[in-house]
Amino acid sequence: MKFEIMRDWLLEGLNDVMKAISQKVANPILTGVKMDVNEKGLTMTGSDSDITICTFIPVEQDGEQIIRVIESGSIILQAKVFSEIVRKLPTNDVTIEVENMQTHIQSGKSEFHLIGSNSDEYPVLPNVKDEYRFSLPSDLMKSIIKETVFAVSQQETRPILTGVHWETDEEKLVCVATDSHRLARREIVPEMMPESPFSVVIPGKSLQELNKILEDNSDVVEIVIADQQVLFKSRNVLFYSRLLEGNYPDTSRLIPSEYKTTVQVNGRKLLQAIDRASLLAREDRNNIVRFSAEGGNVIEVSSNSPEIGKVEELIEAIDVNGEDLKISFSAKYMMDALKAIEGQDIAIHFTGAMRPFILKSMESDAILQLILPVRTF
């Protein structure tokens, strides 16, 4: 195996693959990156057995030569040290040559010799049998992830809740995450839906890594769902994730459909007020703030920490409708939900101080955030 490659391309591809590689894996071969070069280009693969990422660098793109292949072949290199080496190479021209597992990496007057492993030792890629297939723009995929994944459970007591539920519902794709204290839901109407309905749970961690790799543009990401795996395909990257096994709870009946109080307010203003009010609450480690709407269009957010002090924030709402209300909730959950709706004007619908309440953008019904209150009043 011998080829010349432009360092910047190699580095970019490596950075993507590295997101799947962990130093804490049962199989030590997975601390390595697999490199395959042939006349079409270089494919690099990294995996922690839950997530597998393959990136492809073509020999030529847009008329620019990126790789000159002298001899095809493959090798596994220690990913951490290899990526640090590539990052620090002195010139943009890199030659990589393998002789008997000895890998020579040469750039300018630097020459590295790494001991590689036989690529036959690398696990075979998951076989994703093409059961359901559809596609979404890359930037929309990123939004969906950002609006839901924060609400997955961080605890392994109910493993199914550590994933995001993706399910078809007639012409819609519905994505839901909940840790049983709050819930985030995003609905999408894809241009092309899979032919038959499906319901899968994708690990939150996989989606977070996928989000780092996807670019913020409208390029198409193809989604292929099989029995135990999902594959996200973008131009030069294949991202495989295992799916979580088990039944996701039915969350639809949690969502109230009748409201007693509705507050319309600017999301950013509310976020900043909650952030300040929670400064004292955080010191107390419970992080609970109180919210009240008692006449007029002014709402109050407050918190009280007996040892440190208290805070009151008044916020001019756009509109307050319905019964007077006093309610307490986690400042963190509220801030997460408001960040997901990202500064838009929002409507908060309450059904009483001890009932879950929901947040929606006033511009669209696509995002719904639900939070369970806390008893303090």
Next chain:
Amino acid sequence: MKFEIMRDWLLEGLNDVMKAISQKVANPILTGVKMDVNEKGLTMTGSDSDITICTFIPVEQDGEQIIRVIESGSIILQAKVFSEIVRKLPTNDVTIEVENMQTHIQSGKSEFHLIGSNSDEYPVLPNVKDEYRFSLPSDLMKSIIKETVFAVSQQETRPILTGVHWETDEEKLVCVATDSHRLARREIVPEMMPESPFSVVIPGKSLQELNKILEDNSDVVEIVIADQQVLFKSRNVLFYSRLLEGNYPDTSRLIPSEYKTTVQVNGRKLLQAIDRASLLAREDRNNIVRFSAEGGNVIEVSSNSPEIGKVEELIEAIDVNGEDLKISFSAKYMMDALKAIEGQDIAIHFTGAMRPFILKSMESDAILQLILPVRTF
């Protein structure tokens, strides 16, 4: 006590004072910041008993009104929560009022009520009896710190080595740090020297914090040295540090004056080559690289890690003079020393493979870096 203040000024002053405040202090009152306001302005004080920082914000500066004092007074507030509050206040206009230790902080529609402590409980400031006094430009002070402080010992086995030795030597000020494996020395000829010679050891940690506060300009910093304290005075900040007790070892005889091999090379080129060569050495956790000059103006830096691989770097030197040389040393020490000399052309003077060697800038004799080699060849 009641005053109005511009948030940005308050925040800047607080940020400086916070550098002295630690949550890990024996005396809980020191987790607070002391605020004193009078008709001249606001003074804030923070201390961890080793370092004490006072910042002063004047009522008016350059014709701009910064503070409106309604009633003088003083209070101690929990520093961490107070500074977070100030950072997040919604407007630039802040009113602070103290009634019976209850401190009201009001800005826009946010109102905080913090429980303060009586300012009488705050320890009195160190009394720095004016024994030696001189001054240096702020940017020069920053350079001196940067060029020496990294070489102090991180271990408490010889506490005196955790400080930087500042000593007068006729018309010069000599600053030396060593951890007994390497040494950094900076000489300065101040415009104004103290009237009598002195020798003090300033804790490395104090100098690191001072460096964060000093601005990178030519404003004068006055240095007042007393028995157990040093005081650095800039326009609106007083920075007190205790001095280390004990005798600093005589380091001058460590520095060789005769050389067998001299290599002149660009510092930045060498730094990058050592950085790359150490990538493999670091994985082995010894972090030793080999350096050889054996004929011609090309030097080689290499390292070898039996399990991972090896690396060779060739560097075009400006000049190589004297005996052939093979030597090994800590890549970290070499990189620290080269960073201190900051990319200039440098001369490295060797006296044999097992003797300390020194690095100097080719432009100036003011900085000297010394490193002890390691036996490997």
